[in-house]
Amino acid sequence: MIPPVQMQSPVIPPAASLRYRRALPMTTPHPTRLEIRPFDAPCGAEVRGLDLSQPLADADFAAIHRAHLDHHVLVFRDQRITPAQQVAFSRRFGPLQRHVLHQFALADHPEVLIVSNIRENGRPIGLGDAGHYWHSDLSYKERPSLGSMLLSIERPAAGGDTLFADQHLAFEHLPAALRAAIDGRRAEHWYLCKYAELQARSPWRPDLSPEQVAQVRPVAQPVVRTHPETGRRALFVSEHFTTRILGLPDDESRALLAELFAFSTQPAFVYRHAYAEADMVFWDNRSLLHLAGGTPDDQRRLLHRTTIEGDVPT
Numbered sequence: 429m430i431p432p433v434q435m436q437s438p439v440i441p442p443a444a445s446l447r448y449r450r451a452l453p454m455t456t457p458h459p460t461r462l463e464i465r466p467f468d469a470p471c472g473a474e475v476r477g478l479d480l481s482q483p484l485a486d487a488d489f490a491a492i493h494r495a496h497l498d499h500h501v502l503v504f505r506d507q508r509i510t511p512a513q514q515v516a517f518s519r520r521f522g523p524l525q526r527h528v529l530h531q532f533a534l535a536d537h538p539e540v541l542i543v544s545n546i547r548e549n550g551r552p553i554g555l556g557d558a559g560h561y562w563h564s565d566l567s568y569k570e571r572p573s574l575g576s577m578l579l580s581i582e583r584p585a586a587g588g589d590t591l592f593a594d595q596h597l598a599f600e601h602l603p604a605a606l607r608a609a610i611d612g613r614r615a616e617h618w619y620l621c622k623y624a625e626l627q628a629r630s631p632w633r634p635d636l637s638p639e640q641v642a643q644v645r646p647v648a649q650p651v652v653r654t655h656p657e658t659g660r661r662a663l664f665v666s667e668h669f670t671t672r673i674l675g676l677p678d679d680e681s682r683a684l685l686a687e688l689f690a691f692s693t694q695p696a697f698v699y700r701h702a703y704a705e706a707d708m709v710f711w712d713n714r715s716l717l718h719l720a721g722g723t724p725d726d727q728r729r730l731l732h733r734t735t736i737e738g739d740v741p742t
């Protein structure tokens with residue numbers, strides 16, 4: 429049994445008082461009157477006062493960067509931006525990564541993955557079941573993702589939420605016995621871990637070519653990683669991509685992973701994002717797991733995802 433976690437007071441010092449306001453005029457482009465409003469949730473904040481279709485002032489970039497580290501999920505409302513503008517904003521944080529299923533990238537912007545359940549002429553226009561299991565994006569690469577951005581283009585009348593689980597809190601609340609069991613351990617992450625299961629549910633999922641398989645060979649990652657910018661430790665295993673804990677017998681590894689998956693995604697650590705029209709959501713894959721909450725079959729959902737490359741986890 430997982431002991432329930434009481435979360436009356438936040439572990440992170442409350443950032444509710446943070447305001448990032450600067451006087452005009454300064455440099456070109458001008459910084460805006462930016463406001464960060466934390467959600468009443470274990471993680472997440474809304475960023476107000478920014479139009480992502482405009483060039484970003486260095487001071488605004490610095491404020492967003494800080495807020496991203498503090499809150500792990502940022503929501504920018506009403507961002508009616510083009511793929512080129514999403515790519516330009518994403519690139520401010522680092523080089524972009526392309527998804528191995530290039531079939532679902534935008535033709536003229538290969539860094540943009542189409543996440544959608546929409547079919548045109550019987551064919552899926554995007555990766556309809558992305559995020560079906562809890563995961564951290566591209567944890568199966570040697571350099572997993574720093575963060576990802578999802579721009580909501582078409583949202584369903586019901587469902588379609590994305591859930592985020594704070595893995596710093598998960599690590600900090602981990603029972604001592606579990607902590608001891610994973611101390612110093614590494615685990616294997618593999619893109620194909622659940623692929624056959626997903627293909628059985630979604631037969632439109634393509635088989636991978638030999639070149640694609642070669643891009644996603646299994647990698648070993650620390651079970652607990654240290655955030656390279658804040659120094660906070662976070663659990664770094666997921667139901668979607670972690671196959672086994674290295675150095676343990678199979679049955680022990682399976683049992684331990686099952687405990688970690690259940691513990692790390694319990695509601696006390698989760699912010700659930702229900703999209704408004706043209707929401708842009710930017711999260712930190714070094715701090716969070718995320719999950720697509722599911723969309724009813726008769727509803728259309730379309731988002732554009734960009735993914736920023738991060739460090740080799742330590």
Ligand code: SIN
Nearest residue numbers: 543558559589590720
């Ligand atoms: C993802 O895992 O990147 C997609 C999440 C979602 O569709 O809500």
